[in-house]
Amino acid sequence: MKKYIYLIILIILLTTISLVFFHQKNQTQVIEELSPPPLLTERTETILIEPDMTFSTASELAGIDHTLMMTLLETAETIYDLSNIRAGKKLQYVFDITTNKLEQLIYPIDTEEELFVIKQEDGSWLAERKKIQYDIKIKTVEGVIESSLYESAVAQDVDIRAIINLADVFAWSVDFGMGIRQGDTYKFIFEERYRDGQYIMPGEIIAARFVNDGNNIEGYYYNEGEDKDGDLIDGYYDPEGTSLQKIFLKNPVNYRYISSGFTTGLRYVSAFDVSTGHRAIDYAAASGTPIQAVGDGQVISAGWNGSYGNFVSVRHNSVYTTNYAHLSQINVKYGEKVSQGDIIGKVGSTGFSTGPHLHFEIVKNNTKINPATVDLPSDKAVAEENLEGFKQAIIKWQEALRANPPG
Numbered sequence: 001m002k003k004y005i006y007l008i009i010l011i012i013l014l015t016t017i018s019l020v021f022f023h024q025k026n027q028t029q030v031i032e033e034l035s036p037p038p039l040l041t042e043r044t045e046t047i048l049i050e051p052d053m054t055f056s057t058a059s060e061l062a063g064i065d066h067t068l069m070m071t072l073l074e075t076a077e078t079i080y081d082l083s084n085i086r087a088g089k090k091l092q093y094v095f096d097i098t099t100n101k102l103e104q105l106i107y108p109i110d111t112e113e114e115l116f117v118i119k120q121e122d123g124s125w126l127a128e129r130k131k132i133q134y135d136i137k138i139k140t141v142e143g144v145i146e147s148s149l150y151e152s153a154v155a156q157d158v159d160i161r162a163i164i165n166l167a168d169v170f171a172w173s174v175d176f177g178m179g180i181r182q183g184d185t186y187k188f189i190f191e192e193r194y195r196d197g198q199y200i201m202p203g204e205i206i207a208a209r210f211v212n213d214g215n216n217i218e219g220y221y222y223n224e225g226e227d228k229d230g231d232l233i234d235g236y237y238d239p240e241g242t243s244l245q246k247i248f249l250k251n252p253v254n255y256r257y258i259s260s261g262f263t264t265g266l267r268y269v270s271a272f273d274v275s276t277g278h279r280a281i282d283y284a285a286a287s288g289t290p291i292q293a294v295g296d297g298q299v300i301s302a303g304w305n306g307s308y309g310n311f312v313s314v315r316h317n318s319v320y321t322t323n324y325a326h327l328s329q330i331n332v333k334y335g336e337k338v339s340q341g342d343i344i345g346k347v348g349s350t351g352f353s354t355g356p357h358l359h360f361e362i363v364k365n366n367t368k369i370n371p372a373t374v375d376l377p378s379d380k381a382v383a384e385e386n387l388e389g390f391k392q393a394i395i396k397w398q399e400a401l402r403a404n405p406p407g
């Protein structure tokens with residue numbers, strides 16, 4: 001009796017296996033019939049540039065002879081110097097599959113443009129710069145801050161580069177070093193760039209909202225076309241069309257240099273306090289952290305200054321001067337013109353100082369004022385004739401930002 005059972009099981013198994021096998025075989029045949037292999041005319045040799053690799057050695061790996069390599073180098077020169085290729089990027093050599101001759105060379109100049117060196121009909125070579133066409137997806141992120149914007153966003157798996165872009169939008173109105181409060185909220189709508197279905201990087205922030213210590217700040221990207229020099233007139237504006245850019249950045253220590261991110265790496269030691277005579281803000285940051293000029297101006301002091309240690313003073317206009325003390329390194333000279341965001345030195349502990357920090361002062365008409373509470377005006381706005389267009393353009397983003405406020 002047992003023998004029969006085994007036999008039956010064996011038969012069932014064999015039938016199943018053969019059924020599955022034939023079924024799969026059938027499917028495979030169907031797939032082959034539906035999609036014949038595409039007729040390839042090109043073959044691409046992609047060389048990932050290693051440290052110490054030169055354009056010459058990379059080209060050799062791709063099977064390019066010395067003469068052709070020199071031709072490519074010389075042709076590209078007017079657009080991009082290929083002797084400056086960077087490790088980590090890729091060189092693409094595209095060959096004709098039948099002749100096995102190089103047809104074009106592609107190299108990413110930066111995140112916006114690619115260099116193309118293309119063979120012409122007459123056999124000569126031509127170099128071109130082409131804008132990279134990304135596929136764009138629109139993403140919205142919102143959150144409530146417990147400790148820092150950085151940590152809140154990282155907890156939501158948001159690309160850190162998008163967070164830095166967001167902080168850049170509000171760099172004139174929010175001090176990401178010491179101005180963040182528990183319960184602050186943010187919401188932003190931004191582009192994500194994709195190529196061949198793969199996520200590459202965040203693109204422009206379209207609209208953003210930040211509620212900092214109860215103050216609602218909104219910024220909308222707007223582009224008014226080009227000026228007479230061909231430069232784009234664009235930026236972030238509040239709903240009334242006033243630029244978010246002001247004469248001073250909120251924080252002299254740029255969050256993008258704080259590797260551990262925003263408030264976790266950047267604490268303040270002492271606030272502005274008239275009773276103790278400390279008419280400044282002290283920012284604690286690792287020694288060597290870059291310090292930026294908060295506004296455009298001219299250096300009126302750069303050197304040793306007693307208890308201030310290494311000291312830089314920047315005069316912005318007839319009213320305002322800013323001072324930066326205890327630096328470990330000074331990057332500017334007396335008389336030099338600086339622009340907002342320029343690195344003028346590095347955090348240190350020189351002079352009368354108990355540990356690495358930046359002592360930062362704002363002087364208004366010879367009186368030291370509180371950098372945390374100073375409210376500076378904006379001197380830029382959407383041009384009168386574009387204001388109606390701007391207001392129409394932001395309506396849908398405004399609605400999206402204001403819908404279901406977080407918290």
Ligand SMILES: [Zn+2]
Pocket residue numbers: 270278280281282358359360
């Ligand atoms: Zn101080």
